[in-house]
Amino acid sequence: MTTKIDARGLSCPQPVLMTLGEIKAGGSGEIEVLVDTDTAKENISRAAVSQGWKAADVAEEGDGYRITIRKG
Amino acid sequence: MKIQNILATRWGIIGVGAFIGILAPLLQKLGNPGNMGICVACFERDIAGALGLHRAGVVQYIRPEIIGLVLGSLIAAYLFKEFRPRLGSAPIVRFVLGAFAMIGALVFLGCPWRAALRLAGGDGNAILGILGLVFGVWIGTLFLKKGYNLGRTQTTHTAAGWMMPLMMLGLLALIIIFPQIEGQDKNGVLFYSLKGPGVMHAPLLISLGVGLAVGFLAQRSRFCTMGAIRDVLLFRQTHLLSGVIALIGAAFITNLILGQFHPGFAGQPVAHTMHIWNFAGMGLAGLAFALAGGCPGRQLFLSGEGDGDAAVFVLGMIVGAGFAHNFGLASSPGGVGPYGIPAVIVGIAVCLFIGFAMRKRSAV
Numbered sequence: 001m002t003t004k005i006d007a008r009g010l011s012c013p014q015p016v017l018m019t020l021g022e023i024k025a026g027g028s029g030e031i032e033v034l035v036d037t038d039t040a041k042e043n044i045s046r047a048a049v050s051q052g053w054k055a056a057d058v059a060e061e062g063d064g065y066r067i068t069i070r071k072g
Numbered sequence: 073m074k075i076q077n078i079l080a081t082r083w084g085i086i087g088v089g090a091f092i093g094i095l096a097p098l099l100q101k102l103g104n105p106g107n108m109g110i111c112v113a114c115f116e117r118d119i120a121g122a123l124g125l126h127r128a129g130v131v132q133y134i135r136p137e138i139i140g141l142v143l144g145s146l147i148a149a150y151l152f153k154e155f156r157p158r159l160g161s162a163p164i165v166r167f168v169l170g171a172f173a174m175i176g177a178l179v180f181l182g183c184p185w186r187a188a189l190r191l192a193g194g195d196g197n198a199i200l201g202i203l204g205l206v207f208g209v210w211i212g213t214l215f216l217k218k219g220y221n222l223g224r225t226q227t228t229h230t231a232a233g234w235m236m237p238l239m240m241l242g243l244l245a246l247i248i249i250f251p252q253i254e255g256q257d258k259n260g261v262l263f264y265s266l267k268g269p270g271v272m273h274a275p276l277l278i279s280l281g282v283g284l285a286v287g288f289l290a291q292r293s294r295f296c297t298m299g300a301i302r303d304v305l306l307f308r309q310t311h312l313l314s315g316v317i318a319l320i321g322a323a324f325i326t327n328l329i330l331g332q333f334h335p336g337f338a339g340q341p342v343a344h345t346m347h348i349w350n351f352a353g354m355g356l357a358g359l360a361f362a363l364a365g366g367c368p369g370r371q372l373f374l375s376g377e378g379d380g381d382a383a384v385f386v387l388g389m390i391v392g393a394g395f396a397h398n399f400g401l402a403s404s405p406g407g408v409g410p411y412g413i414p415a416v417i418v419g420i421a422v423c424l425f426i427g428f429a430m431r432k433r434s435a436v
Contacts, residue, residue, distance in 0.1 A: 009223075009224030009226060010221070010224055010225075011379075012366065013299075013302065013307075017306075036158075038154050039294050046309070047307060047309070050307070050308075063227060
């Protein structure tokens with residue numbers, strides 16, 4: 001099952017904190033994160049990689065991005 | 073899009089840090105005050121003085137670097153389609169944080185950028201400031217872990233995102249309309265210094281050009297001195313830190329080459345040796361930056377890419393500089409100002425209140 005996080009409108013470091021919190025909760029092997037800045041997009045991908053996950057897909061959605069990260 | 077990828081990489085941020093580290097001491101060589109090639113807090117304070125928001129005669133000058141930092145970021149944001157007008161994440165709180173960040177920075181005499189440049193110039197007092205900065209940011213990360221959050225921004229009108237860049241263009245127009253006249257402390261609406269740091273500056277076009285270049289690159293690389301410390305403490309990530317270390321290293325080497333490295337504690341340019349208050353002033357600033365999500369430079373870059381909340385933080389800093397000098401809160405080379413110590417204590421109390429009071433388990 002995919003966990004979803006809506007981090008749109010949140011500034012640094014909230015999107016990363018939410019994503020890492022979800023990764024550590026260990027609920028699922030796939031997380032979808034919605035963000036609305038390029039900085040948050042890069043930070044999420046970097047944080048995922050640091051946890052041994054990988055950014056499987058980054059798609060533009062509305063004014064922002066939908067990032068799918070998966071356990072590596 | 074390729075440039076974006078390069079600058080957001082580890083080597084990208086190192087390159088940007090080194091670039092700033094080389095240019096800042098060069099600005100000093102060309103006229104800027106000692107160890108103050110680029111200091112966001114000092115330069116915003118000088119702008120406050122030039123506008124008459126405070127009347128400390130030695131620090132009055134519209135610093136073109138600040139204008140460049142915002143406009144450089146604006147240009148980068150437009151070129152790479154990252155200009156996103158947004159606001160609404162507790163702007164009044166950001167204003168207060170900006171004001172106290174400035175007050176803390178002026179007790180130390182510099183923002184994190186200048187703390188790095190002071191260290192690279194041999195000023196030992198910077199060590200106390202940087203330790204204080206780390207301590208303040210660490211307190212901020214404790215709040216972040218407990219759910220501290222200023223809430224979400226909302227997308228807004230493009231014109232709203234343009235407010236800070238337009239203000240910077242307005243300042244640029246003022247310098248052109250009312251340039252400094254030799255030997256006079258005022259021209260039209262602008263105040264100028266006749267002595268002190270406010271009279272020391274690189275040529276306008278060079279200052280503006282460096283500001284534009286740094287603003288452009290920093291927007292692309294997300295360079296942030298507070299984030300550098302925060303990410304290590306919070307996530308064990310050294311990405312941003314590598315940029316700051318590159319800045320210090322490059323500035324150190326550039327200072328050595330230019331003969332600007334003078335190790336010691338006493339007699340350093342625009343600095344004092346009251347260790348506790350160097351530590352505490354920067355501690356307050358670090359906490360305020362951490363609660364606001366960015367160092368003063370980063371707030372300028374965010375303002376340039378349309379972030380109205382960051383713009384309010386910048387205005388808070390400029391108004392805070394007015395208070396700092398009008399109320400005798402700012403330090404001088406002689407030591408802390410008459411009311412600097414109580415101001416730091418009040419500032420820490422206000423920041424702690426904000427940190428404790430504004431928590432949400434999940435942001436709505």
